[in-house]
Amino acid sequence: MTVHQRDWQAFVTEGKDGAVHMDLAVDGITCAACMGEIERGLKRLPGIRLARVNLTSQRLAVDWVEDQTGADEIVAELDRLGYTAHPFDPASQKDRLDKTGKQLLRALAVSGFAGMNIMLLSVSVWSGNATDITPETRDFFHWLSALIAIPTVVYSGQPFFKSAARALSSGRLNMDVPIVIGIGLAVALSIVQTIQHHHHAYFESAVMLLFFLLVGRYLDHNMRGRTRSFAENIAALKAEVAARIGPDGTVREVPLSKIAAGDLVLVSGGERVPVDGVIEMGTSEIDQSLVTGESLLVPVKPGHRVYAGTMNGAGAFQLRVEAASGATLLDEVNRLLEAASQAKSKYVRIADRAAQLYAPIVHGAAALTFLGWLLAGMNWQPALVISISVLIITCPCALGLAVPAVQVVASGQLFRRGILLNSGDAIERMADIDTILFDKTGTLTSAETALAGKVDTNDKDLMLAARLALSSRHPLSAALVKATGVLEPLPDVTEVAGAGLETYVDGRRLRVGSPAFCDIGAADVEAALSRTEGCSLLAYRYGERDGCLLPFRQQLRTDAVEVINQLKATGYTIEIVSGDTLPAVRACAETLDIADWTAGMKPAQKIARLEDLQASGRKVLMVGDGLNDAPALAGAHVSLSPVSAVHLSQAAADAVFLGHKLQPVADTLRLSKRARAAIEQNLWISTIYNVIAVPIAVAGFVTPLMAAVAMSASSLAVTANALRLRWGSQAPEKGHTGETLTGARG
Amino acid sequence: MDVLIFLIPIALLLGALGLAAFLWSLKEGQYEDLEGAKWRILEDDDLPGSRP
Numbered sequence: 001m002t003v004h005q006r007d008w009q010a011f012v013t014e015g016k017d018g019a020v021h022m023d024l025a026v027d028g029i030t031c032a033a034c035m036g037e038i039e040r041g042l043k044r045l046p047g048i049r050l051a052r053v054n055l056t057s058q059r060l061a062v063d064w065v066e067d068q069t070g071a072d073e074i075v076a077e078l079d080r081l082g083y084t085a086h087p088f089d090p091a092s093q094k095d096r097l098d099k100t101g102k103q104l105l106r107a108l109a110v111s112g113f114a115g116m117n118i119m120l121l122s123v124s125v126w127s128g129n130a131t132d133i134t135p136e137t138r139d140f141f142h143w144l145s146a147l148i149a150i151p152t153v154v155y156s157g158q159p160f161f162k163s164a165a166r167a168l169s170s171g172r173l174n175m176d177v178p179i180v181i182g183i184g185l186a187v188a189l190s191i192v193q194t195i196q197h198h199h200h201a202y203f204e205s206a207v208m209l210l211f212f213l214l215v216g217r218y219l220d221h222n223m224r225g226r227t228r229s230f231a232e233n234i235a236a237l238k239a240e241v242a243a244r245i246g247p248d249g250t251v252r253e254v255p256l257s258k259i260a261a262g263d264l265v266l267v268s269g270g271e272r273v274p275v276d277g278v279i280e281m282g283t284s285e286i287d288q289s290l291v292t293g294e295s296l297l298v299p300v301k302p303g304h305r306v307y308a309g310t311m312n313g314a315g316a317f318q319l320r321v322e323a324a325s326g327a328t329l330l331d332e333v334n335r336l337l338e339a340a341s342q343a344k345s346k347y348v349r350i351a352d353r354a355a356q357l358y359a360p361i362v363h364g365a366a367a368l369t370f371l372g373w374l375l376a377g378m379n380w381q382p383a384l385v386i387s388i389s390v391l392i393i394t395c396p397c398a399l400g401l402a403v404p405a406v407q408v409v410a411s412g413q414l415f416r417r418g419i420l421l422n423s424g425d426a427i428e429r430m431a432d433i434d435t436i437l438f439d440k441t442g443t444l445t446s447a448e449t450a451l452a453g454k455v456d457t458n459d460k461d462l463m464l465a466a467r468l469a470l471s472s473r474h475p476l477s478a479a480l481v482k483a484t485g486v487l488e489p490l491p492d493v494t495e496v497a498g499a500g501l502e503t504y505v506d507g508r509r510l511r512v513g514s515p516a517f518c519d520i521g522a523a524d525v526e527a528a529l530s531r532t533e534g535c536s537l538l539a540y541r542y543g544e545r546d547g548c549l550l551p552f553r554q555q556l557r558t559d560a561v562e563v564i565n566q567l568k569a570t571g572y573t574i575e576i577v578s579g580d581t582l583p584a585v586r587a588c589a590e591t592l593d594i595a596d597w598t599a600g601m602k603p604a605q606k607i608a609r610l611e612d613l614q615a616s617g618r619k620v621l622m623v624g625d626g627l628n629d630a631p632a633l634a635g636a637h638v639s640l641s642p643v644s645a646v647h648l649s650q651a652a653a654d655a656v657f658l659g660h661k662l663q664p665v666a667d668t669l670r671l672s673k674r675a676r677a678a679i680e681q682n683l684w685i686s687t688i689y690n691v692i693a694v695p696i697a698v699a700g701f702v703t704p705l706m707a708a709v710a711m712s713a714s715s716l717a718v719t720a721n722a723l724r725l726r727w728g729s730q731a732p733e734k735g736h737t738g739e740t741l742t743g744a745r746g
Numbered sequence: 747m748d749v750l751i752f753l754i755p756i757a758l759l760l761g762a763l764g765l766a767a768f769l770w771s772l773k774e775g776q777y778e779d780l781e782g783a784k785w786r787i788l789e790d791d792d793l794p795g796s797r798p
Contacts, residue, residue, distance in 0.1 A: 032785030055782035105772055113765040120757055137750070144754065 011087035011255060012071060015063045019049050022071055024060045025236040027084040029053060034083070041081045045069050057229050060085065088236045101225055104218045107156040111211040114152035115204065118145045119708075122204040126705050129199055142194040142201045149203040153187055156210050159217060175355040175400060178362065182391050183209060189388045202392055205707045212715045213400045220404040220424065223411050227420045231656065234643060242274035243267070245318065265319045270473025273310045275321050279303065282317030286310050287449075287475055289441045289554070290646050291627040292579045296536055297475075307627060309646035314474040314495070333603050333630050337652060340607060340635030349425045351403040354683055358399065362690075366390045369698045382700075390697040393707050394690050398714035402682035405722035410675035413725065417667045418658035419640075426654035429638040430668060431676030432619040436567060437610065437632070439624030440578035440588050442644060445554035446660055449475055451483040452532050452553040461548070464505060465540035468493065468512045472501050476538040476552050477512065500539075508543035515539040518547040525549065553584070556591060563662040564592045567669070573618075577601050577609055579628045606632040623665055625649055640665060671725075678725055682718045689714040 015021035029035060035053045038060065042051035047068025052061050062074055071087065078085040121141045128138060157180070164176040183206050190201035241253040245264040259265065259275055267273055269284070285297040290309045297313060300306060306319065348356075366387045373383035411421050421427070438444050456462065466484040469477035471493040490510075493503045500513010511518045515525045518539035524547075528537055532551035541547035557563075567574060576597035578585045585599035598609065610632050613620050622629070622636035625645035633639040634652040641653035650656050657664035693710055696702055771777070 032788055035782060035785060036789050053782060054779040055785065056779045102772060105777075106769060109765060109768045109772070113761050113768070117758060117761040140750075144758075148758075 012066075015049075018065065019063045020066050021061070021063050022074070023088045024062070024075075024078075024085045025088060025233040026053070026058060026060050026078065027237050029055060029058055029083070037081060038078065038083060041077055042074060045073060045077060048074075058233055059229075084237065086236045088232070098225060101218075101221055104159065104214065104221055107159065108211070108214040108218055111152055111156040111207055111214055114148050114156075115207045115211050118148055118204045118207055121145050122201075122704065122708075125201075135197055138199070139194065139197055142190075142203075145201060145203040146191055146194055149187060149190075149207050152207055153183060153210065156207075156214060157183060160210075160213065172352075173356050173359055174352050178355065178359045179209075179213060179400060181363075182394075185388050186392045189385065189392075193385070200704050202389075202704050202707065205392055205704055205711065208708060209711060212711070216401040216404040219408045223408045224421075224424060227411065227415065227422075230415075231420050234658075259321055261321050263321045265321060266316065267306075267312050267319055268316045269312060269314045270475075270478070271312050273306050273308055273312055273319070275319065276306070276308050277319040277321045278305050280318045280320045282315055284315030284317050285313035285474075287313065289580075290625065290644075294441070294580050296581070309627065311475060314472055314477075333627055333648070336603055336607055336631030337634050337648070340631045349403070350428050350679060350683070351399070354399060354402075362391065362394045365394075365694060365698070372698075373700070386697070386700040389700075389702045389707070390694060393693045393697045393702055393710060398686040398689060398711075398718045399683070401715055401718050402686055403679055405719050406675050406678045406682060406725065409722045409725045410671055410678075413671055414655070414668060417664055417671075419655055419664050419668050420658070421655045422651075423654050426638055427672045427675045428679065429619075429654070430621070430672035432637060433572070433621040433669060435573040435575065435613055435618045436621045436623065436665075437606075437613075437636070438574065438576050439622075439626060439629045440576055440585055441554060441580050442625040443623050443629075443642060444556060444560050444576070444588060444592065444662070446557050448482075448554070449479045449536065449552045450555045451479055452535055452551045452555075455483045457484060461540070461542045461545065464490070464510055464542060465512045465548075468501055468503055468510055468540075471495070472512075476536060477501075479552055480512075480538060480550065505542070510540070510542050511547075512538065512540045515547075515549060520547045520549060556588065557660060557662045559661045559663055561592060563666050564594065566666050570666075570669075572669075577606050577632070579606075579626065601628075603628045603631050607635050610635055621669070624653075640668060674725060678722055682721055685717050685721060686714060689717075 012020045012022050026038070029038070035055060038053055039051050042048050042062065045064075047065040048062065049065065050061070050063040053059075054061070060078075064074070075085055075087070121144055125133065125138055125141050160176045160179050160183075163174065164180040167174040167177060186202040186206040186209075190203050190206070193201050241255055242259050243251050243266040244254050244259060245251050245266050251266050256274060264280065265275060265277065267284075273286070279300055279302050281302060283299070283301045286300050286306055288294055288298050288307070288310050290311070291307045300317070302317075305322075369390050370383050370387035373386055374380060407424055407427060410427050414421060414427075463484060463486060466480050466486040467488055467490050469480045470486060470489040472478075472495065490503050490505065493501050495501050496513070496517065500511055500517040502509060502511045502513075504510065515537055518541040520539050520541070525537060528549040528551060529535065532553060535551035535553045538550045538552060539547050540550070564574060574594050574596070576585060576589055576592075576594055578588075578597070578599055579601050580599060582599040585597055589595075589597040598605075601609070606629065610620055610622065614637070619637045622632045622639040623641070624633055624639070625642050627646050627648055629641075630646075630649045630652045633641060633649055639653040640655050640657060641649050643650075643656050643658045645653070645656070655668060657668070689710065693702075696706070
């Protein structure tokens with residue numbers, strides 16, 4: 001591969017005092033020693049102002065003076081120290097400073113400290129009410145509480161006010177609407193009661209409620225932030241750059257966000273195609289398995305369209321970046337994707353469904369209480385006080401924590417098993433599933449091609465061929481090298497672009513490449529293809545001996561059979577929908593013993609199959625990785641995608657799993673079911689709490705002390721129930737996803 | 747109840763101090779790397795005479 005000069009300027013942002021700043025994702029920082037080594041190593045370079053490793057997010061921040069050292073020296077130094085590092089594309093790092101998280105934490109702190117102070121005053125009033133507090137002191141304490149509570153509610157309540165306003169303005173009801181009503185009424189009632197020298201005020205209830213709800217909100221945000229930052233690290237370490245050819249013919253690597261339609265991009269042998277475009281110059285073979293699901297290599301030449309995410313074979317070519325023209329596979333996928341995502345946004349989260357039930361019941365009960373006491377001959381003012389106390393005590397404190405607490409614990413469990421959630425409600429939906437659709441290529445099989453059958457390492461010719469293959473970056477050559485484990489390349493290799501490699505060993509010609517390049521007849525090729533269905537062939541020939549054909553095929557993930565059996569035993573209906581050719585899919589389905597399978601499926605057919613199933617009342621989990629799976633991933637009730645998938649599919653899927661195994665699919669389903677059960681239990685706990693609390697409130701016996709105790713107790717019960725998810729589920733096996741999930745180590 | 751004249755302002759002041767300290771630490775980025783901080787105490791770089 002040619003090493004291009006990389007355009008580092010694109011990765012660098014302005015820092016303080018004329019310095020420049022760069023954030024890098026670093027792979028494999030697991031301990032203190034690595035941290036010290038990296039920081040010390042970088043500080044030896046001239047001009048480095050600051051090099052700081054963040055062990056939590058596995059990132060490195062560097063500030064340096066631009067004219068004394070360069071970004072390439074920094075990356076080279078890290079490389080020398082033994083760390084793979086890649087700078088973040090500033091454009092892809094939207095929320096580097098995590099403003100929302102900090103805002104929530106500030107609101108949480110303010111409500112927490114204010115709550116403590118108000119509680120101090122409230123406890124004095126409660127104990128004073130029982131003994132001999134003077135009305136003046138009580139009023140003074142209430143006014144002090146109001147002075148603290150009002151600004152606190154205004155400041156810390158913002159996340160809820162905004163969300164409730166958004167929901168109402170779009171004509172929906174969400175959890176935050178009753179919350180805002182409850183808190184607002186509690187504060188207003190307390191002020192009125194303070195003015196009227198009453199014995200009770202509800203300031204501490206309002207602030208404490210806010211505090212508990214903010215805890216739930218912050219945990220929820222933090223969980224999503226952690227998953228997102230981890231996913232960003234993976235994306236950055238994939239080093240998604242494109243080699244742009246400038247007008248003067250120079251080649252520089254730039255981040256993908258800097259590539260525009262019309263640019264000319266160089267794709268070298270063995271590289272992944274970075275962008276969609278049309279080939280301008282050069283020929284090669286392309287592994288399109290990520291796009292169409294076909295595992296065979298496709299020859300391409302000028303005028304052909306290639307897609308981002310496909311793997312280039314041995315040849316190099318120049319690519320003209322094209323904007324969508326309306327008639328390509330990508331456009332079709334995008335259209336289907338849009339339609340499918342719209343259909344899916346109909347799903348209503350459990351918490352919001354609960355709120356839709358909850359709000360009318362509780363507000364109705366409060367109204368009935370008011371009317372009831374009026375009819376019983378009470379004055380309107382005390383009747384109003386009682387009905388507002390009903391609203392306060394039923395304010396969905398536990399309900400607000402019931403779902404996020406479970407989601408945080410469950411997503412932590414999933415994270416440890418190498419599953420990153422894209423959407424918060426995926427866990428809820430995952431628990432409904434009864435049918436699983438699998439894509440074949442890259443999902444049931446691993447993304448890499450491997451030699452079909454056993455390798456005879458005593459075969460001298462084969463080993464020579466493998467050593468010759470070391471000089472090529474062609475995927476089949478790489479697979480041969482991997483299968484044989486050879487290490488020494490042969491000297492004086494000549495490469496015939498798009499055909500193969502040759503050299504002379506002991507004066508005899510050795511060739512590795514396409515069957516035609518090795519002079520192997522079409523009949524032999526046919527025979528080999530029929531022996532191993534759906535394979536790609538690599539040929540080699542040494543001297544005058546007969547040439548040999550090696551069949552390559554994508555191998556099933558090592559634990560595929562086991563996991564599929566496990567899923568079948570649990571009662572899921574399993575089906576394969578693949579874009580690959582019939583023989584390849586049939587072989588795969590037979591090995592896995594899956595009766596329902598279809599081959600040669602286009603994106604539109606995949607989604608049609610999905611809709612058929614969903615129309616018959618099935619809840620479908622789609623597992624796929626290719627561009628052709630993206631619409632189905634977006635349209636399915638819930639979807640999973642391996643981390644090797646194309647961008648579009650990863651973005652469309654609800655969760656992404658890491659590693660080379662299929663086990664995460666089964667883990668996700670199992671954990672989601674338990675999480676769903678815990679969510680339902682939590683909702684029941686909240687309901688039971690309300691069933692007990694509401695009659696007391698309706699009867700007019702609720703005091704602020706009771707409200708405070710009941711709210712804390714129900715919140716703690718709900719949180720403790722969520723934490724129960726952690727028990728009884730053992731830690732994942734060592735090395736299960738350890739090689740890719742460095743964050744879980746050390 | 748004259749003691750309240752001292753007690754209440756002191757309680758409020760202490761509360762405000764705690765809050766201010768927390769907001770300061772948040773702004774200073776004290777919570778950005780919870781994992782690394784525990785290891786950094788083992789680094790001897792700041793001692794005079796330690797290897798560069």
